[in-house]
Amino acid sequence: MKFPCRLEKFLSHVAEMPRSKVKINIKKGLVTVNGNVVKKGDIQVTPADHITFDGNRLEYLGLRYYMLNKPQGYVCANSDELHPTVFDLIEEPNLKDFHVAGRLDIDTTGLVLLTNDGDWSHQITSPKKQKFKTYVLESRDELTEEALTQLEQGVELHGERQATLPAKAELIDKFALRLSICEGKYHQVKRMLAAVGNQVVELHRENIAGIELDPTLAKGEYRPLTDEEISIINAN
Template structure:
């Protein structure tokens, strides 16, 4: 049976630093099952319940968050710009990272997790997981431009984009589906075919659709892996 030091258990669960949790333990505020434990090195078994005061502490686990990123916020933990982490109140906040960033002016579906393996699978071009964007444009999408995107585009600076899917949604909106996620890819594809983008929204990653979560810009929800794994299905 797996065991873990009590101070490490609390620290991993996001209660605080090792120094802080040792203070809490020695102060008699931590119980394992019904017993107050004052020894930080006490070994907690995996099925035992741990409490701080009267609150049960959820042990460290893999976290998956779906967020509706608003425009005007960076996908980073920048101290100099407003960022999406301002919206998230979660005990694992410091351990979370973004699964495929969105530009500051782009809004839509954003995933955050502490699961590095999941992130790699989603963002790796080898996985060929689709990311769909709605792009409000100025200009006209023609059959010739569609074929350019479907063949794959090479910019004058030598940057190449893999074949992507593109279609007309209405008179001023198109859908672009990519599997690479290179820097500014959707913007550069749009520009390369002679269109001007006015607004970009990511609406889907794999089979995860933003509309299925009922979120408004700035809102987020933690979801179980059995639901988040839809992002890995082609």
């Protein structure tokens, strides 16, 4: 939310109230700004203003950042008619302006970042920024040195005109690989394995642009990012 903004917009966002209801409550005299009852919703307000609704102060919570250990079965969307979303796991107020910075497929687990800071998330998702995301995968077939070399140099994906950008590949064991990529093409890791004649069985993301998934978070748990973690994105 950008400030200054209309009182109507502020109330709708912070109190999570439909605009039609906001207008009714303002006309009823239930809203004050800096101690004064306000009967018009078009006045401009900022977070520094003391705004109350029905005697309770409303405060803008500002820019917020969370990490989530995503389990399988959840989609990275604000709403979905068929599946639960990652936002169903976040018990925080005023999430309607939030979005996922770097989505995961429904069957992929691991690190998801959620924020209402569009400029910050742009640093992660913009192809021009080339921020690495690191995944651990289990494969159907044994991973060969030849396949690792191909993945690191770049492979041609089905339906794509250009090969993938150079990646970082670290063999964990014969059927497990740590892969870091700086792009975000559709189903990219799965398609990269397919391009070298293999198949992903399980996929888990453990790092985004230097932010590590907190090992103390169980699947489905989340926590706010630390100031240091937030600053990593702009520093890298």
